[in-house]
Amino acid sequence: MMIMTAKVDIKKIIIVLVAVVGVILAMILLFGGKNDAAPTGAAAVSDNDSRVNFLRNAGWEVSTSPVQSGQVRIPEEQTEVYRRYNALQESQGYDLSQYAGKTVMRYVYKINNYPGATEPVYATLLVYKNQVIGGDITDTAAKGTIQGLKKQETTEPTTSTTAPTEATAPTESTAPMGS
Numbered sequence: 001m002m003i004m005t006a007k008v009d010i011k012k013i014i015i016v017l018v019a020v021v022g023v024i025l026a027m028i029l030l031f032g033g034k035n036d037a038a039p040t041g042a043a044a045v046s047d048n049d050s051r052v053n054f055l056r057n058a059g060w061e062v063s064t065s066p067v068q069s070g071q072v073r074i075p076e077e078q079t080e081v082y083r084r085y086n087a088l089q090e091s092q093g094y095d096l097s098q099y100a101g102k103t104v105m106r107y108v109y110k111i112n113n114y115p116g117a118t119e120p121v122y123a124t125l126l127v128y129k130n131q132v133i134g135g136d137i138t139d140t141a142a143k144g145t146i147q148g149l150k151k152q153e154t155t156e157p158t159t160s161t162t163a164p165t166e167a168t169a170p171t172e173s174t175a176p177m178g179s
Helices: 010-031 048-057 080-091
Strands: 068-073 103-110 121-128 131-139
Touching: 048 103, 048 121, 080 131
Parallel strands: none
Antiparallel strands: 068 103, 103 121, 121 131
16 A cells, blocks of 8 residues: 655645636636626616606607506517517617517606607617616507607608507517506
């Protein structure tokens, strides 16, 4: 039987462990990892005032409190309705597909300065980790339209898709818009 002994130098072990941890941290910082945060270009909206200011900067005068707010889930399955809604989002620089299956906050504000409105018009903001990840302006009139968040320069809104129903929302929520 052979017995070996070794002198363990605690300082060397600590130095090796610190070096290994440093390499791991450097790799995490360099390569990132799965990033499920909103894109860096997304507007930060950590509270109600910042959401209202975001909509004002888009050209809208809105109620100071949301008429509705709640969590909604971005569907994982891409239906035709979802694809049309996401096309509207992509035209504004957003993309909901990267949030598939995630739960986000939905804030709905009443718009007070929509040109020629005969029925209520609402601004919807979709927010994930305090970042706007999408939204729309919905005219609830019979021949109303759904459009991007930025107010159009002309008095007639640009039609981006057909008049919305609750099924056109990019979520699995079934709550009526005005509740």
